[in-house]
Structure formats: structure tokens, C-alpha cells
Amino acid sequence: MLTIAHVSDVHIDGSARSAERAERVVRHLSGLPGPIDAVLVTGDIADHGTAEEYEIAHGLLRFPYPTIICPGNHDSRPEFRKVLLGEAGGTDGSAAINQVLRVGGLTVALCDSSIPGRDDGHLDEETLRWLTEILASATGPVLVGMHHQPVPVGVPYVDDIRLREPERLEAVLRAHPRVVALLVGHVHTPASTVFAGLPVYVAPGVASTALLPQETTAHPPLDFDLPPGFALHVLSDDGRLTSHARVMPALDM
Numbered sequence: 142m143l144t145i146a147h148v149s150d151v152h153i154d155g156s157a158r159s160a161e162r163a164e165r166v167v168r169h170l171s172g173l174p175g176p177i178d179a180v181l182v183t184g185d186i187a188d189h190g191t192a193e194e195y196e197i198a199h200g201l202l203r204f205p206y207p208t209i210i211c212p213g214n215h216d217s218r219p220e221f222r223k224v225l226l227g228e229a230g231g232t233d234g235s236a237a238i239n240q241v242l243r244v245g246g247l248t249v250a251l252c253d254s255s256i257p258g259r260d261d262g263h264l265d266e267e268t269l270r271w272l273t274e275i276l277a278s279a280t281g282p283v284l285v286g287m288h289h290q291p292v293p294v295g296v297p298y299v300d301d302i303r304l305r306e307p308e309r310l311e312a313v314l315r316a317h318p319r320v321v322a323l324l325v326g327h328v329h330t331p332a333s334t335v336f337a338g339l340p341v342y343v344a345p346g347v348a349s350t351a352l353l354p355q356e357t358t359a360h361p362p363l364d365f366d367l368p369p370g371f372a373l374h375v376l377s378d379d380g381r382l383t384s385h386a387r388v389m390p391a392l393d394m
């Protein structure tokens with residue numbers, strides 16, 4: 142059995158509020174009796190993609206577990222690479238940031254679904270080729286992660302900026318039976334749906350929580366008072382993933 146913590150949409154913006162919410166989640170996860178086998182962070186680390194925001198994020202997102210982080214639509218690849226990943230100059234900072242983590246027989250393939258300068262998502266040719274190679278070489282279960290959700294989830298403003306051309310991802314996923322689930326962020330609400338015959342889990346947002354049109358008339362429909370959340374995914378030995386959503390306790394004010 143493996144347990145993967147899933148954190149998303151931290152949106153560090155230089156404010157004390159955003160840092161405090163991230164810090165609460167990191168501190169909570171870091172203090173669990175565990176074991177926690179890995180942490181997956183599915184994008185929107187910095188709200189404006191500045192180096193200063195990534196410096197703050199770099200200082201906050203320090204887990205005592207193997208950690209893998211991908212960009213979201215609010216992120217900037219060159220600054221993400223330089224500050225969060227510690228990459229020196231000389232590489233093409235604008236290329237997709239695709240990363241893999243292997244832990245206890247599990248492969249976590251984290252794809253960069255961001256499009257520089259845009260809010261909707263897409264997996265470019267290089268990313269799809271990279272994912273295909275990862276899946277072809279995997280010898281155990283695989284979790285595929287990215288920022289953007291590939292299907293509508295009932296929140297129109299963020300469904301309008303979901304993953305474009307999802308059929309290309311679907312073809313890759315359907316060709317590789319080792320994939321257990323798709324783990325995403327972007328929506329800022331714990332939610333589950335289905336894509337390519339696989340479970341899709343949307344992580345709670347650290348920065349805020351998105352509401353359904355049936356719940357609010359606000360635009361965008363974001364609740365900034367609800368507490369930050371995260372998820373714990375349990376991969377059982379029979380290859381099933383069970384996802385548990387958590388919200389942080391309210392602060393004593």
C-alpha cells in the first residue's frame with residue numbers, strides 16, 4: 142500500500158494570507174505519523190509567475206517526502222525552472238516541464254498542461270511523446286497528473302479553460318492499461334469524475350474553493366473563506382486508488 146498526498150493551487154501571491162494557507166498544509170502533512178510516500182503538487186504554485194513568488198513558494202513547499210510539482214496556468218516556466226527546480230541557465234526555459242517520480246513500484250508521471258500566456262491547457266507533442274515513453278517502460282501502476290482537467294466538471298468558468306484536445310490524451314491513456322487514475326488541480330474543489338475509462342480526481346485548492354453555479358451568484362465563484370484542503374490517495378495492493386479529501390481545521394481567531 143502506498144499513500145500519496147495531493148496538494149494543488151497554492152497561488153502564492155506575496156500576501157501573508159497565501160503564505161499562511163500554504164504553510165498550514167505543509168506543516169500538517171509534515172507532522173503526520175505517516176508513512177506518506179510522496180507529495181504531488183498539481184500546479185498554480187505562483188499567482189503571477191514571478192521569481193519573487195517562487196522564492197516564497199520554494200521556502201514553503203518543503204515536505205519531508207519525495208515531492209513532484211508541475212506548472213499550472215498561473216505559473217511561468219522559466220521562473221519555475223530557475224527557482225523551484227534549481228535549473229541553471231542554458232536550457233530552453235520555455236519547454237514543457239514534465240517530471241516522473243518512482244516510489245515503491247509506483248510511477249507518478251506529471252505532465253505540463255500549461256500553455257504560456259493562456260489559461261486553458263494543452264499537452265504538446267513532446268509531452269505526449271514523453272508520457273507514452275513513461276507508460277511503455279512502467280512495470281507497475283502509474284498515476285498520471287497534470288494541472289488542467291480534461292472534462293467539464295460543472296464549474297463553467299473553469300470548464301471553459303480545461304484541457305484542449307483531450308482526445309489525444311485519451312488515446313495515450315487507453316493504450317496503456319497500467320494507468321490507475323488521473324490526478325488534476327485547476328478547479329479548486331475536491332471532485333471526482335471519469336475520463337478515458339479512468340477515475341479522475343480533482344484536488345481541493347489551497348488558495349480558495351470553487352463553488353457550483355447552484356451554490357453562488359459570485360463571479361468568479363470562488364470562496365476564499367473556506368479553509369485550505371488537500372487529498373490523500375491510497376493505492377492498495379490490488380491496484381485500486383481511493384481518494385480522501387481533507388480540509389484544514391478553522392483557525393482560532
Ligand SMILES: [Fe+2]
Pocket residue numbers: 150152184185213215327328329
Ligand atoms: Fe488555480
